[in-house]
Amino acid sequence: MLQRTHLDSPLPASPSTPRARSGVLATIGDTPMVRLERLWAPRRWALHAKIEGTNPGGSAKxxxxxxxxxxxxxxxxxxxxxxxxxxxxxxxxxxxxxxxxxxxxxxxxxxxxxxxxxxxxxxxxxxxxxxxxxxxxxxxxxxxxxxxxxxxxxxxxxxxxxWPNQYENQSGVAAHYHGTAPEIARQLGRFPDWLFVAVGTCATIQGTARWFKDQGAHTRIVGVDSVGSVVLGGQAARRKIPGIGSAQKSPILDLGLVDHAVQVEEDEAIAWCRRLAVGEAILAGGSSGCVLAAIDRMAAHFQDGDVVVGLLPDRGSRYLELIFEDGADGDGRR
Ligand SMILES: Cc1ncc(COP(=O)(O)O)c(C=O)c1O
Missing domain, CATH: 3.40.50.1100 (Rossmann fold)
Known part of the structure; x- marks a missing residue:
């Protein structure tokens, strides 16, 4: 079903007059950006987390x-x-x-x-x-x-x-191109040096990466996937963390926009979700744990003064059993 590629199709433009939304739809987007201080020993780079779980449905979707x-x-x-x-x-x-x-x-x-x-x-x-x-x-x-x-x-x-057909729909990419990415730059007051994005349909990474590249930003884009997904390469295998990864390549991702690809073991991601909850009081889903694990993996490449952004795609309250309860995998250490 995912045979066609949509890389050549035009991205829907930003609406010329922003729609005045009423009701709960007005609360989608403009998500908080939070500086995380407690997950790593004192360091010379700054980590900001964009908390997509505050959207009304609980995720960047x-x-x-x-x-x-x-x-x-x-x-x-x-x-x-x-x-x-x-x-x-x-x-x-x-x-x-x-x-x-x-x-x-x-x-x-x-x-x-x-x-x-x-x-x-x-x-x-x-x-x-x-x-x-x-x-x-x-x-x-x-x-x-x-x-x-x-x-x-x-x-x-x-x-x-x-049928929205989210795996091939350029409007999803446009949401992140015109929304998430400029929000990040506005909230930081600059372009980040690094942006870590979990991949599923790849709407988020394609939209944000393309916006930063189109601005001429130096931001390095890191695609984050879980082991067992093939989106950024690797062999298909059983996975348990929902939202991140796929058994098929994405027709909307231009891999040329991704500067680094990191694949994370799911148990490592679960351990990072637990550290995030205990250390920063942020309850986030498994793909957010993957993003933090990837940041940890790449930290040796960061320069003094670097500004690092991790996009945390959803809230963790729906995964209590899978991620946070005793008996779930992960070590729960800070
Ligand atoms: C849990 C979760 N992980 C990862 C992603 C990134 O997904 P996509 O590549 O489909 O934009 C999302 C998007 O909202 C998500 O909800």
């Missing part, structure tokens, strides 16, 4: 979901009376739930038995129709083809249905 829906409404791919259908088990499902609820657009999310009961309940709380596929594709032994087949069925049966 709210930004992409908002831009995807508003672009589709603006160019008529989504019309009044239409509906949205997407396959997602996690943050994009929640982001779309928030945005669709706010716009009053019916949203059907196709999930599978791996989706956590909490995410199912959260999506339903926003009025989303959640449909669980129960059969795996017998060839690739995954629910993904079954989920996408169900999306196509719904699209065929409903001419007014819109």
């Amino acid at each position: 709210d930004r992409a979901a908002l831009r995807i829906i508003e672009d589709a409404l603006a160019d008529g791919r989504l019309r009044p009376g239409g509906m949205v259908v997407e396959s997602s088990s996690g943050n994009m499902g929640l982001g779309l739930s928030v945005v669709c609820a706010s716009y009053g657009i019916p949203f059907t999310c196709i999930v599978d038995p791996h989706t956590t009961p909490q995410n199912l309940a959260l999506m339903r709380a926003y009025g989303t129709t959640v449909e669980v596929v129960t059969t795996e594709d017998p060839v690739v032994k995954s629910y993904l083809p079954t989920r996408l087949a169900r999306v196509r069925q719904i699209l065929d049966a409903n001419p007014g249905a819109f």
Whole structure:
């Protein structure tokens, strides 16, 4: 399904007049940037964390979901009376739930038995129709083809249905190009020397990296992935941390924009999530732990005075069992 590349397609422009948003949508983006002081011994570089978990749906996906829906409404791919259908088990499902609820657009999310009961309940709380596929594709032994087949069925049966297709949608990239990246520069009052970004669909890294390069910034972009994902190279293997990584390469990522790639062991990421919670009182998800582990790995390359930014994609309260509870992997040390 991810055969085409969209690198040549134009990035949706920044709206000429910023939309005056009302309600909860006005709280998407402009996330806090926090200086972290307690995770490493005294050092001569500064670390700032951009906390995407404060978005109303709990992750950076709210930004992409908002831009995807508003672009589709603006160019008529989504019309009044239409509906949205997407396959997602996690943050994009929640982001779309928030945005669709706010716009009053019916949203059907196709999930599978791996989706956590909490995410199912959260999506339903926003009025989303959640449909669980129960059969795996017998060839690739995954629910993904079954989920996408169900999306196509719904699209065929409903001419007014819109599929965001987050893995290929340039509006997601635009959200980070016009939003996240300039926010970082504005909040710091300068370009960072290093930017660490976790990769999934690659909307975040593609959008932010391209903006910094387009500004002529010297910022070095570090792509962060988990071992077992193939987005930045490596062999596919079972992974347990949601949100980061993929079993397929991304058609929207221009690898030429990524200066360094770091792959992190999941248990190492979990240990960093625990240190972040105990040391800085920031409860963040597993991909944020991957970002911190990658910063630790690259720290030997930082110069005195360097300003380092780590993008923390989501909040940790949905992963208490997986990451924070006793018996979870990771050592919990400070
Ligand atoms: C948990 C998590 N990890 C990583 C990412 C980065 O994802 P992407 O590459 O799809 O922009 C996100 C995006 O919101 C996320 O929610």
